[in-house]
Amino acid sequence: MTQADSLGRVVIPKEIRHTLRIKEGSPLEIYTEKDGGVTFRKYSPLGDLQDFAVQMCDSIRRNTGCIAAVSDRDSIIAQAGGQKRELLDKPNSPELDQLMEDRKLYRYAPGSDKLKPTDHSDRYHLGVAAPILCQGDILGCVMMLLEDGSPLPSELDHRLASTVAEFLGKQMES
Numbered sequence: 001m002t003q004a005d006s007l008g009r010v011v012i013p014k015e016i017r018h019t020l021r022i023k024e025g026s027p028l029e030i031y032t033e034k035d036g037g038v039t040f041r042k043y044s045p046l047g048d049l050q051d052f053a054v055q056m057c058d059s060i061r062r063n064t065g066c067i068a069a070v071s072d073r074d075s076i077i078a079q080a081g082g083q084k085r086e087l088l089d090k091p092n093s094p095e096l097d098q099l100m101e102d103r104k105l106y107r108y109a110p111g112s113d114k115l116k117p118t119d120h121s122d123r124y125h126l127g128v129a130a131p132i133l134c135q136g137d138i139l140g141c142v143m144m145l146l147e148d149g150s151p152l153p154s155e156l157d158h159r160l161a162s163t164v165a166e167f168l169g170k171q172m173e174s
Contacts, residue, residue, distance in 0.1 A: 012040065052171065053078035056164055060144065064157060066127065067145040069117060070168070071096065073138065076117065082124060082145060090118040092141075100131045100138050107158045108146060117143055127153040130165035134172040142168065 004010050012022065022028070031039040053070040060068035061080035069087060070078040076087045092100075095115040099106050106129040108114070114125035127146040132139045142165040144157055 050077050053168065054080070056142075056168070060160065060164065064144065064160065066150075066153070066157065067124065067147075069143045069145060070132075070140060071117070071143065072140040073097075073100070077140070082147075083121075086121040086123060087118060087145075090120040093117060093119050096126070096129065096141060096143075099126075099129050100141050103131050103133065103138065105130050105158065105162055107153055110152065117145060123147055128158050128161040130158075130161040132165045132168045132172075134169045139169065139172060141165070 002010055002013070016022070028040050031041065033039065057068040057070060057078045057080035060066060067081035068079070069076050069082075071092050073092075075089055075091050077089075079088050093116045096117055099115070106115070106126060108125065108127050115129075116122070116125055124145040124147060126143055127150070128144040130142045132141060142161045144153055144161055146153070
């Protein structure tokens with residue numbers, strides 16, 4: 001049981017914060033229910049663009065043949081191609097989190113480590129990854145994923161992912 005303090009603050013237990021990857025300063029949405037319950041939900045700015053992200057993934061998939069995905073800061077929120085149950089709504093891998101934190105574009109090169117988008121699947125690795133930035137803040141990542149035997153991503157694929165990431169970031173500004 002948790003109690004509110006004199007300022008109305010509530011402590012979210014460490015186990016729940018760890019499971020939901022809630023860090024100090026993480027934005028949360030608060031909902032009240034008719035029965036007096038309160039629901040806390042981690043806020044994802046990209047959640048507002050989820051339908052749009054799905055459409056972008058579909059377009060990338062149709063035009064490149066690559067498996068396309070978009071993640072927010074926590075998990076994959078949109079995908080076209082591949083096994084959805086292995087990727088969709090799964091937490092980002094630490095490697096993907098680090099790429100986003102570094103704000104770097106990534107393109108797989110033969111012989112380099114295969115970075116996974118999520119720890120829940122060994123089938124896919126990053127071919128291309130472009131962080132989505134909005135006014136300097138990291139919102140997520142646009143990815144083109146590879147399976148073993150997939151053709152390597154081209155420079156054009158790299159630029160396409162970068163363009164889509166920049167576009168999504170600008171959509172969040174408006």
